[in-house]
Amino acid sequence: MNLRKKMVLALYILFLLVPIYWLLNMSFKSNTEILGGLTFWPQDFTLANYKVIFTDPSWYEGYLNSLYYVCLNTVISLTVALPAAYAFSRYRFLGDKHLFFWLLTNRMAPPAVFLLPFFQLYSSIGLFDTHIAVALAHCLFSVPLAVWILEGFMSGVPKEIDETAYIDGYSFPKFFVKIFIPLIGSGIGVTAFFCFMFSWVELLLARTLTSVNAKPIVAVMTRTVSASGIDWGVLAAAGVLTILPGMLVIWFVRNHVAKGFALGRV
Amino acid sequence: MNKVHNNKAWWLVLPVFLLVAFSAIVPMMTVVNYSVQDIFDPSTRIFVGFDWYKQVLQDPRLHDSLLRQFIYSGCVLLIEIPLGIAIALTMPTKGRWASLCLIVMAIPLLIPWNVVGTIWQIFGRADIGLLGWSLNEAGIDYNYASNTMDAWVTVLVMDVWHWTSLVALLCYSGLRAIPDVYYQAARIDRASAWAVFRHIQLPKMKSVLLIAVLLRFMDSFMIYTEPFVLTGGGPGNATTFLSQTLTKMAIGQFDLGPAAAFSLVYFLIILLLSWLFYTAMTHADKNR
Numbered sequence: 001m002n003l004r005k006k007m008v009l010a011l012y013i014l015f016l017l018v019p020i021y022w023l024l025n026m027s028f029k030s031n032t033e034i035l036g037g038l039t040f041w042p043q044d045f046t047l048a049n050y051k052v053i054f055t056d057p058s059w060y061e062g063y064l065n066s067l068y069y070v071c072l073n074t075v076i077s078l079t080v081a082l083p084a085a086y087a088f089s090r091y092r093f094l095g096d097k098h099l100f101f102w103l104l105t106n107r108m109a110p111p112a113v114f115l116l117p118f119f120q121l122y123s124s125i126g127l128f129d130t131h132i133a134v135a136l137a138h139c140l141f142s143v144p145l146a147v148w149i150l151e152g153f154m155s156g157v158p159k160e161i162d163e164t165a166y167i168d169g170y171s172f173p174k175f176f177v178k179i180f181i182p183l184i185g186s187g188i189g190v191t192a193f194f195c196f197m198f199s200w201v202e203l204l205l206a207r208t209l210t211s212v213n214a215k216p217i218v219a220v221m222t223r224t225v226s227a228s229g230i231d232w233g234v235l236a237a238a239g240v241l242t243i244l245p246g247m248l249v250i251w252f253v254r255n256h257v258a259k260g261f262a263l264g265r266v
Numbered sequence: 267m268n269k270v271h272n273n274k275a276w277w278l279v280l281p282v283f284l285l286v287a288f289s290a291i292v293p294m295m296t297v298v299n300y301s302v303q304d305i306f307d308p309s310t311r312i313f314v315g316f317d318w319y320k321q322v323l324q325d326p327r328l329h330d331s332l333l334r335q336f337i338y339s340g341c342v343l344l345i346e347i348p349l350g351i352a353i354a355l356t357m358p359t360k361g362r363w364a365s366l367c368l369i370v371m372a373i374p375l376l377i378p379w380n381v382v383g384t385i386w387q388i389f390g391r392a393d394i395g396l397l398g399w400s401l402n403e404a405g406i407d408y409n410y411a412s413n414t415m416d417a418w419v420t421v422l423v424m425d426v427w428h429w430t431s432l433v434a435l436l437c438y439s440g441l442r443a444i445p446d447v448y449y450q451a452a453r454i455d456r457a458s459a460w461a462v463f464r465h466i467q468l469p470k471m472k473s474v475l476l477i478a479v480l481l482r483f484m485d486s487f488m489i490y491t492e493p494f495v496l497t498g499g500g501p502g503n504a505t506t507f508l509s510q511t512l513t514k515m516a517i518g519q520f521d522l523g524p525a526a527a528f529s530l531v532y533f534l535i536i537l538l539l540s541w542l543f544y545t546a547m548t549h550a551d552k553n554r
Contacts, residue, residue: 005355006356008352008353009356012353013367016373016427017370018396019385019386019389019397022385022388022389035393084279084282084283086278087276087278089269090269092272093273093279096275099279101544109536110488110508110536112529113529113532114289114290116296116517116522116529117297120296139285139289140286143282200376201376201377202378202379208517217378218378218381221380221384235388236384239384242381243376246375247369250376251369254369254372255365
């Protein structure tokens with residue numbers, strides 16, 4: 001690899017990291033220092049901003065709420081998507097191609113379109129402001145995504161394995177759980193990661209479907225804006241804390257990330 | 267893989283179908299229902315036919331935000347696709363550096379969208395942000411909150427920051443799928459770097475590039491959170507895109523009828539474009 005290529009890559013990585021460095025830098029400063037002037041490193045290093053978040057229930061409960069509905073969403077999506085992806089990868093059936101395209105359109109549907117009807121649907125069945133409502137709403141895009149990614153991984157498993165297992169006397173459920181699922185373990189991991197991620201980064205639906213009990217962290221963050229101005233330090237600290245979960249889980253799926261983003265189509 | 271024809275497979279798909287139908291078809295029917303009625307309160311509603319559609323289609327707000335949306339999505343594609351390809355070509359192929367690159371590049375993709383907005387909001391401010399401060403120190407009068415051009419550039423740069431990695435990661439995995447034999451053959455033929463790119467790398471990246479274009483187009487077409495946090499749609503309406511116009515109408519002013527009609531028009535545009543992309547994708551698969 002020549003020097004010019006390295007320079008381009010280094011510049012790009014720098015471009016990616018500088019805004020994050022600035023956020024991190026700011027989260028360790030007091031508000032007086034932030035507004036007082038530009039410093040490239042916290043002169044007066046403080047953890048006070050993080051302390052606010054970890055001691056105030058309305059802050060840390062936001063994180064717990066988010067994690068709760070995100071995990072719920074991941075579990076629901078995987079449970080329903082596994083058999084469906086198997087069906088798509090192994091069988092042809094009436095309307096399969098149309099169904100597949102229909103699933104894709106849901107991934108492409110703008111959440112803004114569903115805002116109002118979702119609000120009324122979940123209010124009318126008494127699920128407004130519950131974690132399950134947000135989890136179900138996020139299924140709109142996470143289930144199609146899960147089916148697509150899993151189907152990509154499952155198509156890579158030779159069909160002879162299924163046939164051999166049936167000849168050996170395995171029933172379908174037993175074969176599926178005991179043999180097939182372990183075979184596509186990495187695929188399931190990647191799918192779980194993507195369901196987690198897309199549910200974690202979404203704001204619009206999560207904010208609309210909750211008010212108090214299930215309020216997600218992304219909505220709590222708007223609290224830092226008050227009459228006396230914006231509490232920049234706490235806002236930055238809250239931002240840093242929302243980046244952490246993604247960074248923790250990405251390590252495990254680093255080699256499959258691209259395949260997941262390509263909806264299993266690489 | 268040759269698949270067996272078996273309609274019993276429907277039983278396996280049924281849970282997905284029911285779940286997605288619950289989240290997609292029921293709300294969609296509600297929208298259709300609203301779009302043809304004038305609703306004063308839950309008990310007083312009048313059927314108005316296609317009036318809302320006529321009103322919405324002539325609404326200058328829709329025209330303006332639709333135009334802005336197309337310009338924005340066009341700019342996003344024009345910048346991110348070539349840049350993503352270029353970055354993918356420079357990435358190391360194996361070893362620790364490759365893993366590190368992948369992880370660093372994936373970071374922006376994993377940040378909640380409103381936090382992306384917040385990061386750039388802080389970063390771009392002239393008083394407390396590194397970018398805004400440096401630009402102003404360099405003698406450029408930069409303020410994304412009051413200057414239309416600056417707001418546009420900031421929103422675009424933010425999108426490039428947020429999503430170029432996706433294009434790069436996709437192209438990277440496409441490049442990894444090229445066997446070494448191809449490169450060896452090219453070396454024997456003394457092919458130039460451009461010829462290698464044009465005749466080996468680009469054709470092999472075609473399918474992933476289609477996915478990248480599809481995803482980037484769709485996601486930029488329904489962008490809401492990031493500009494909402496960064497500029498709030500301003501200055502004026504300069505960065506108010508389709509989703510935001512719609513949300514203002516539905517939640518802000520509670521104009522259910524026009525908002526519903528607007529939603530359906532918006533959804534139909536997206537549906538038409540996805541269908542075009544999907545057909546292109548499946549065609550590319552067939553010709554491979």
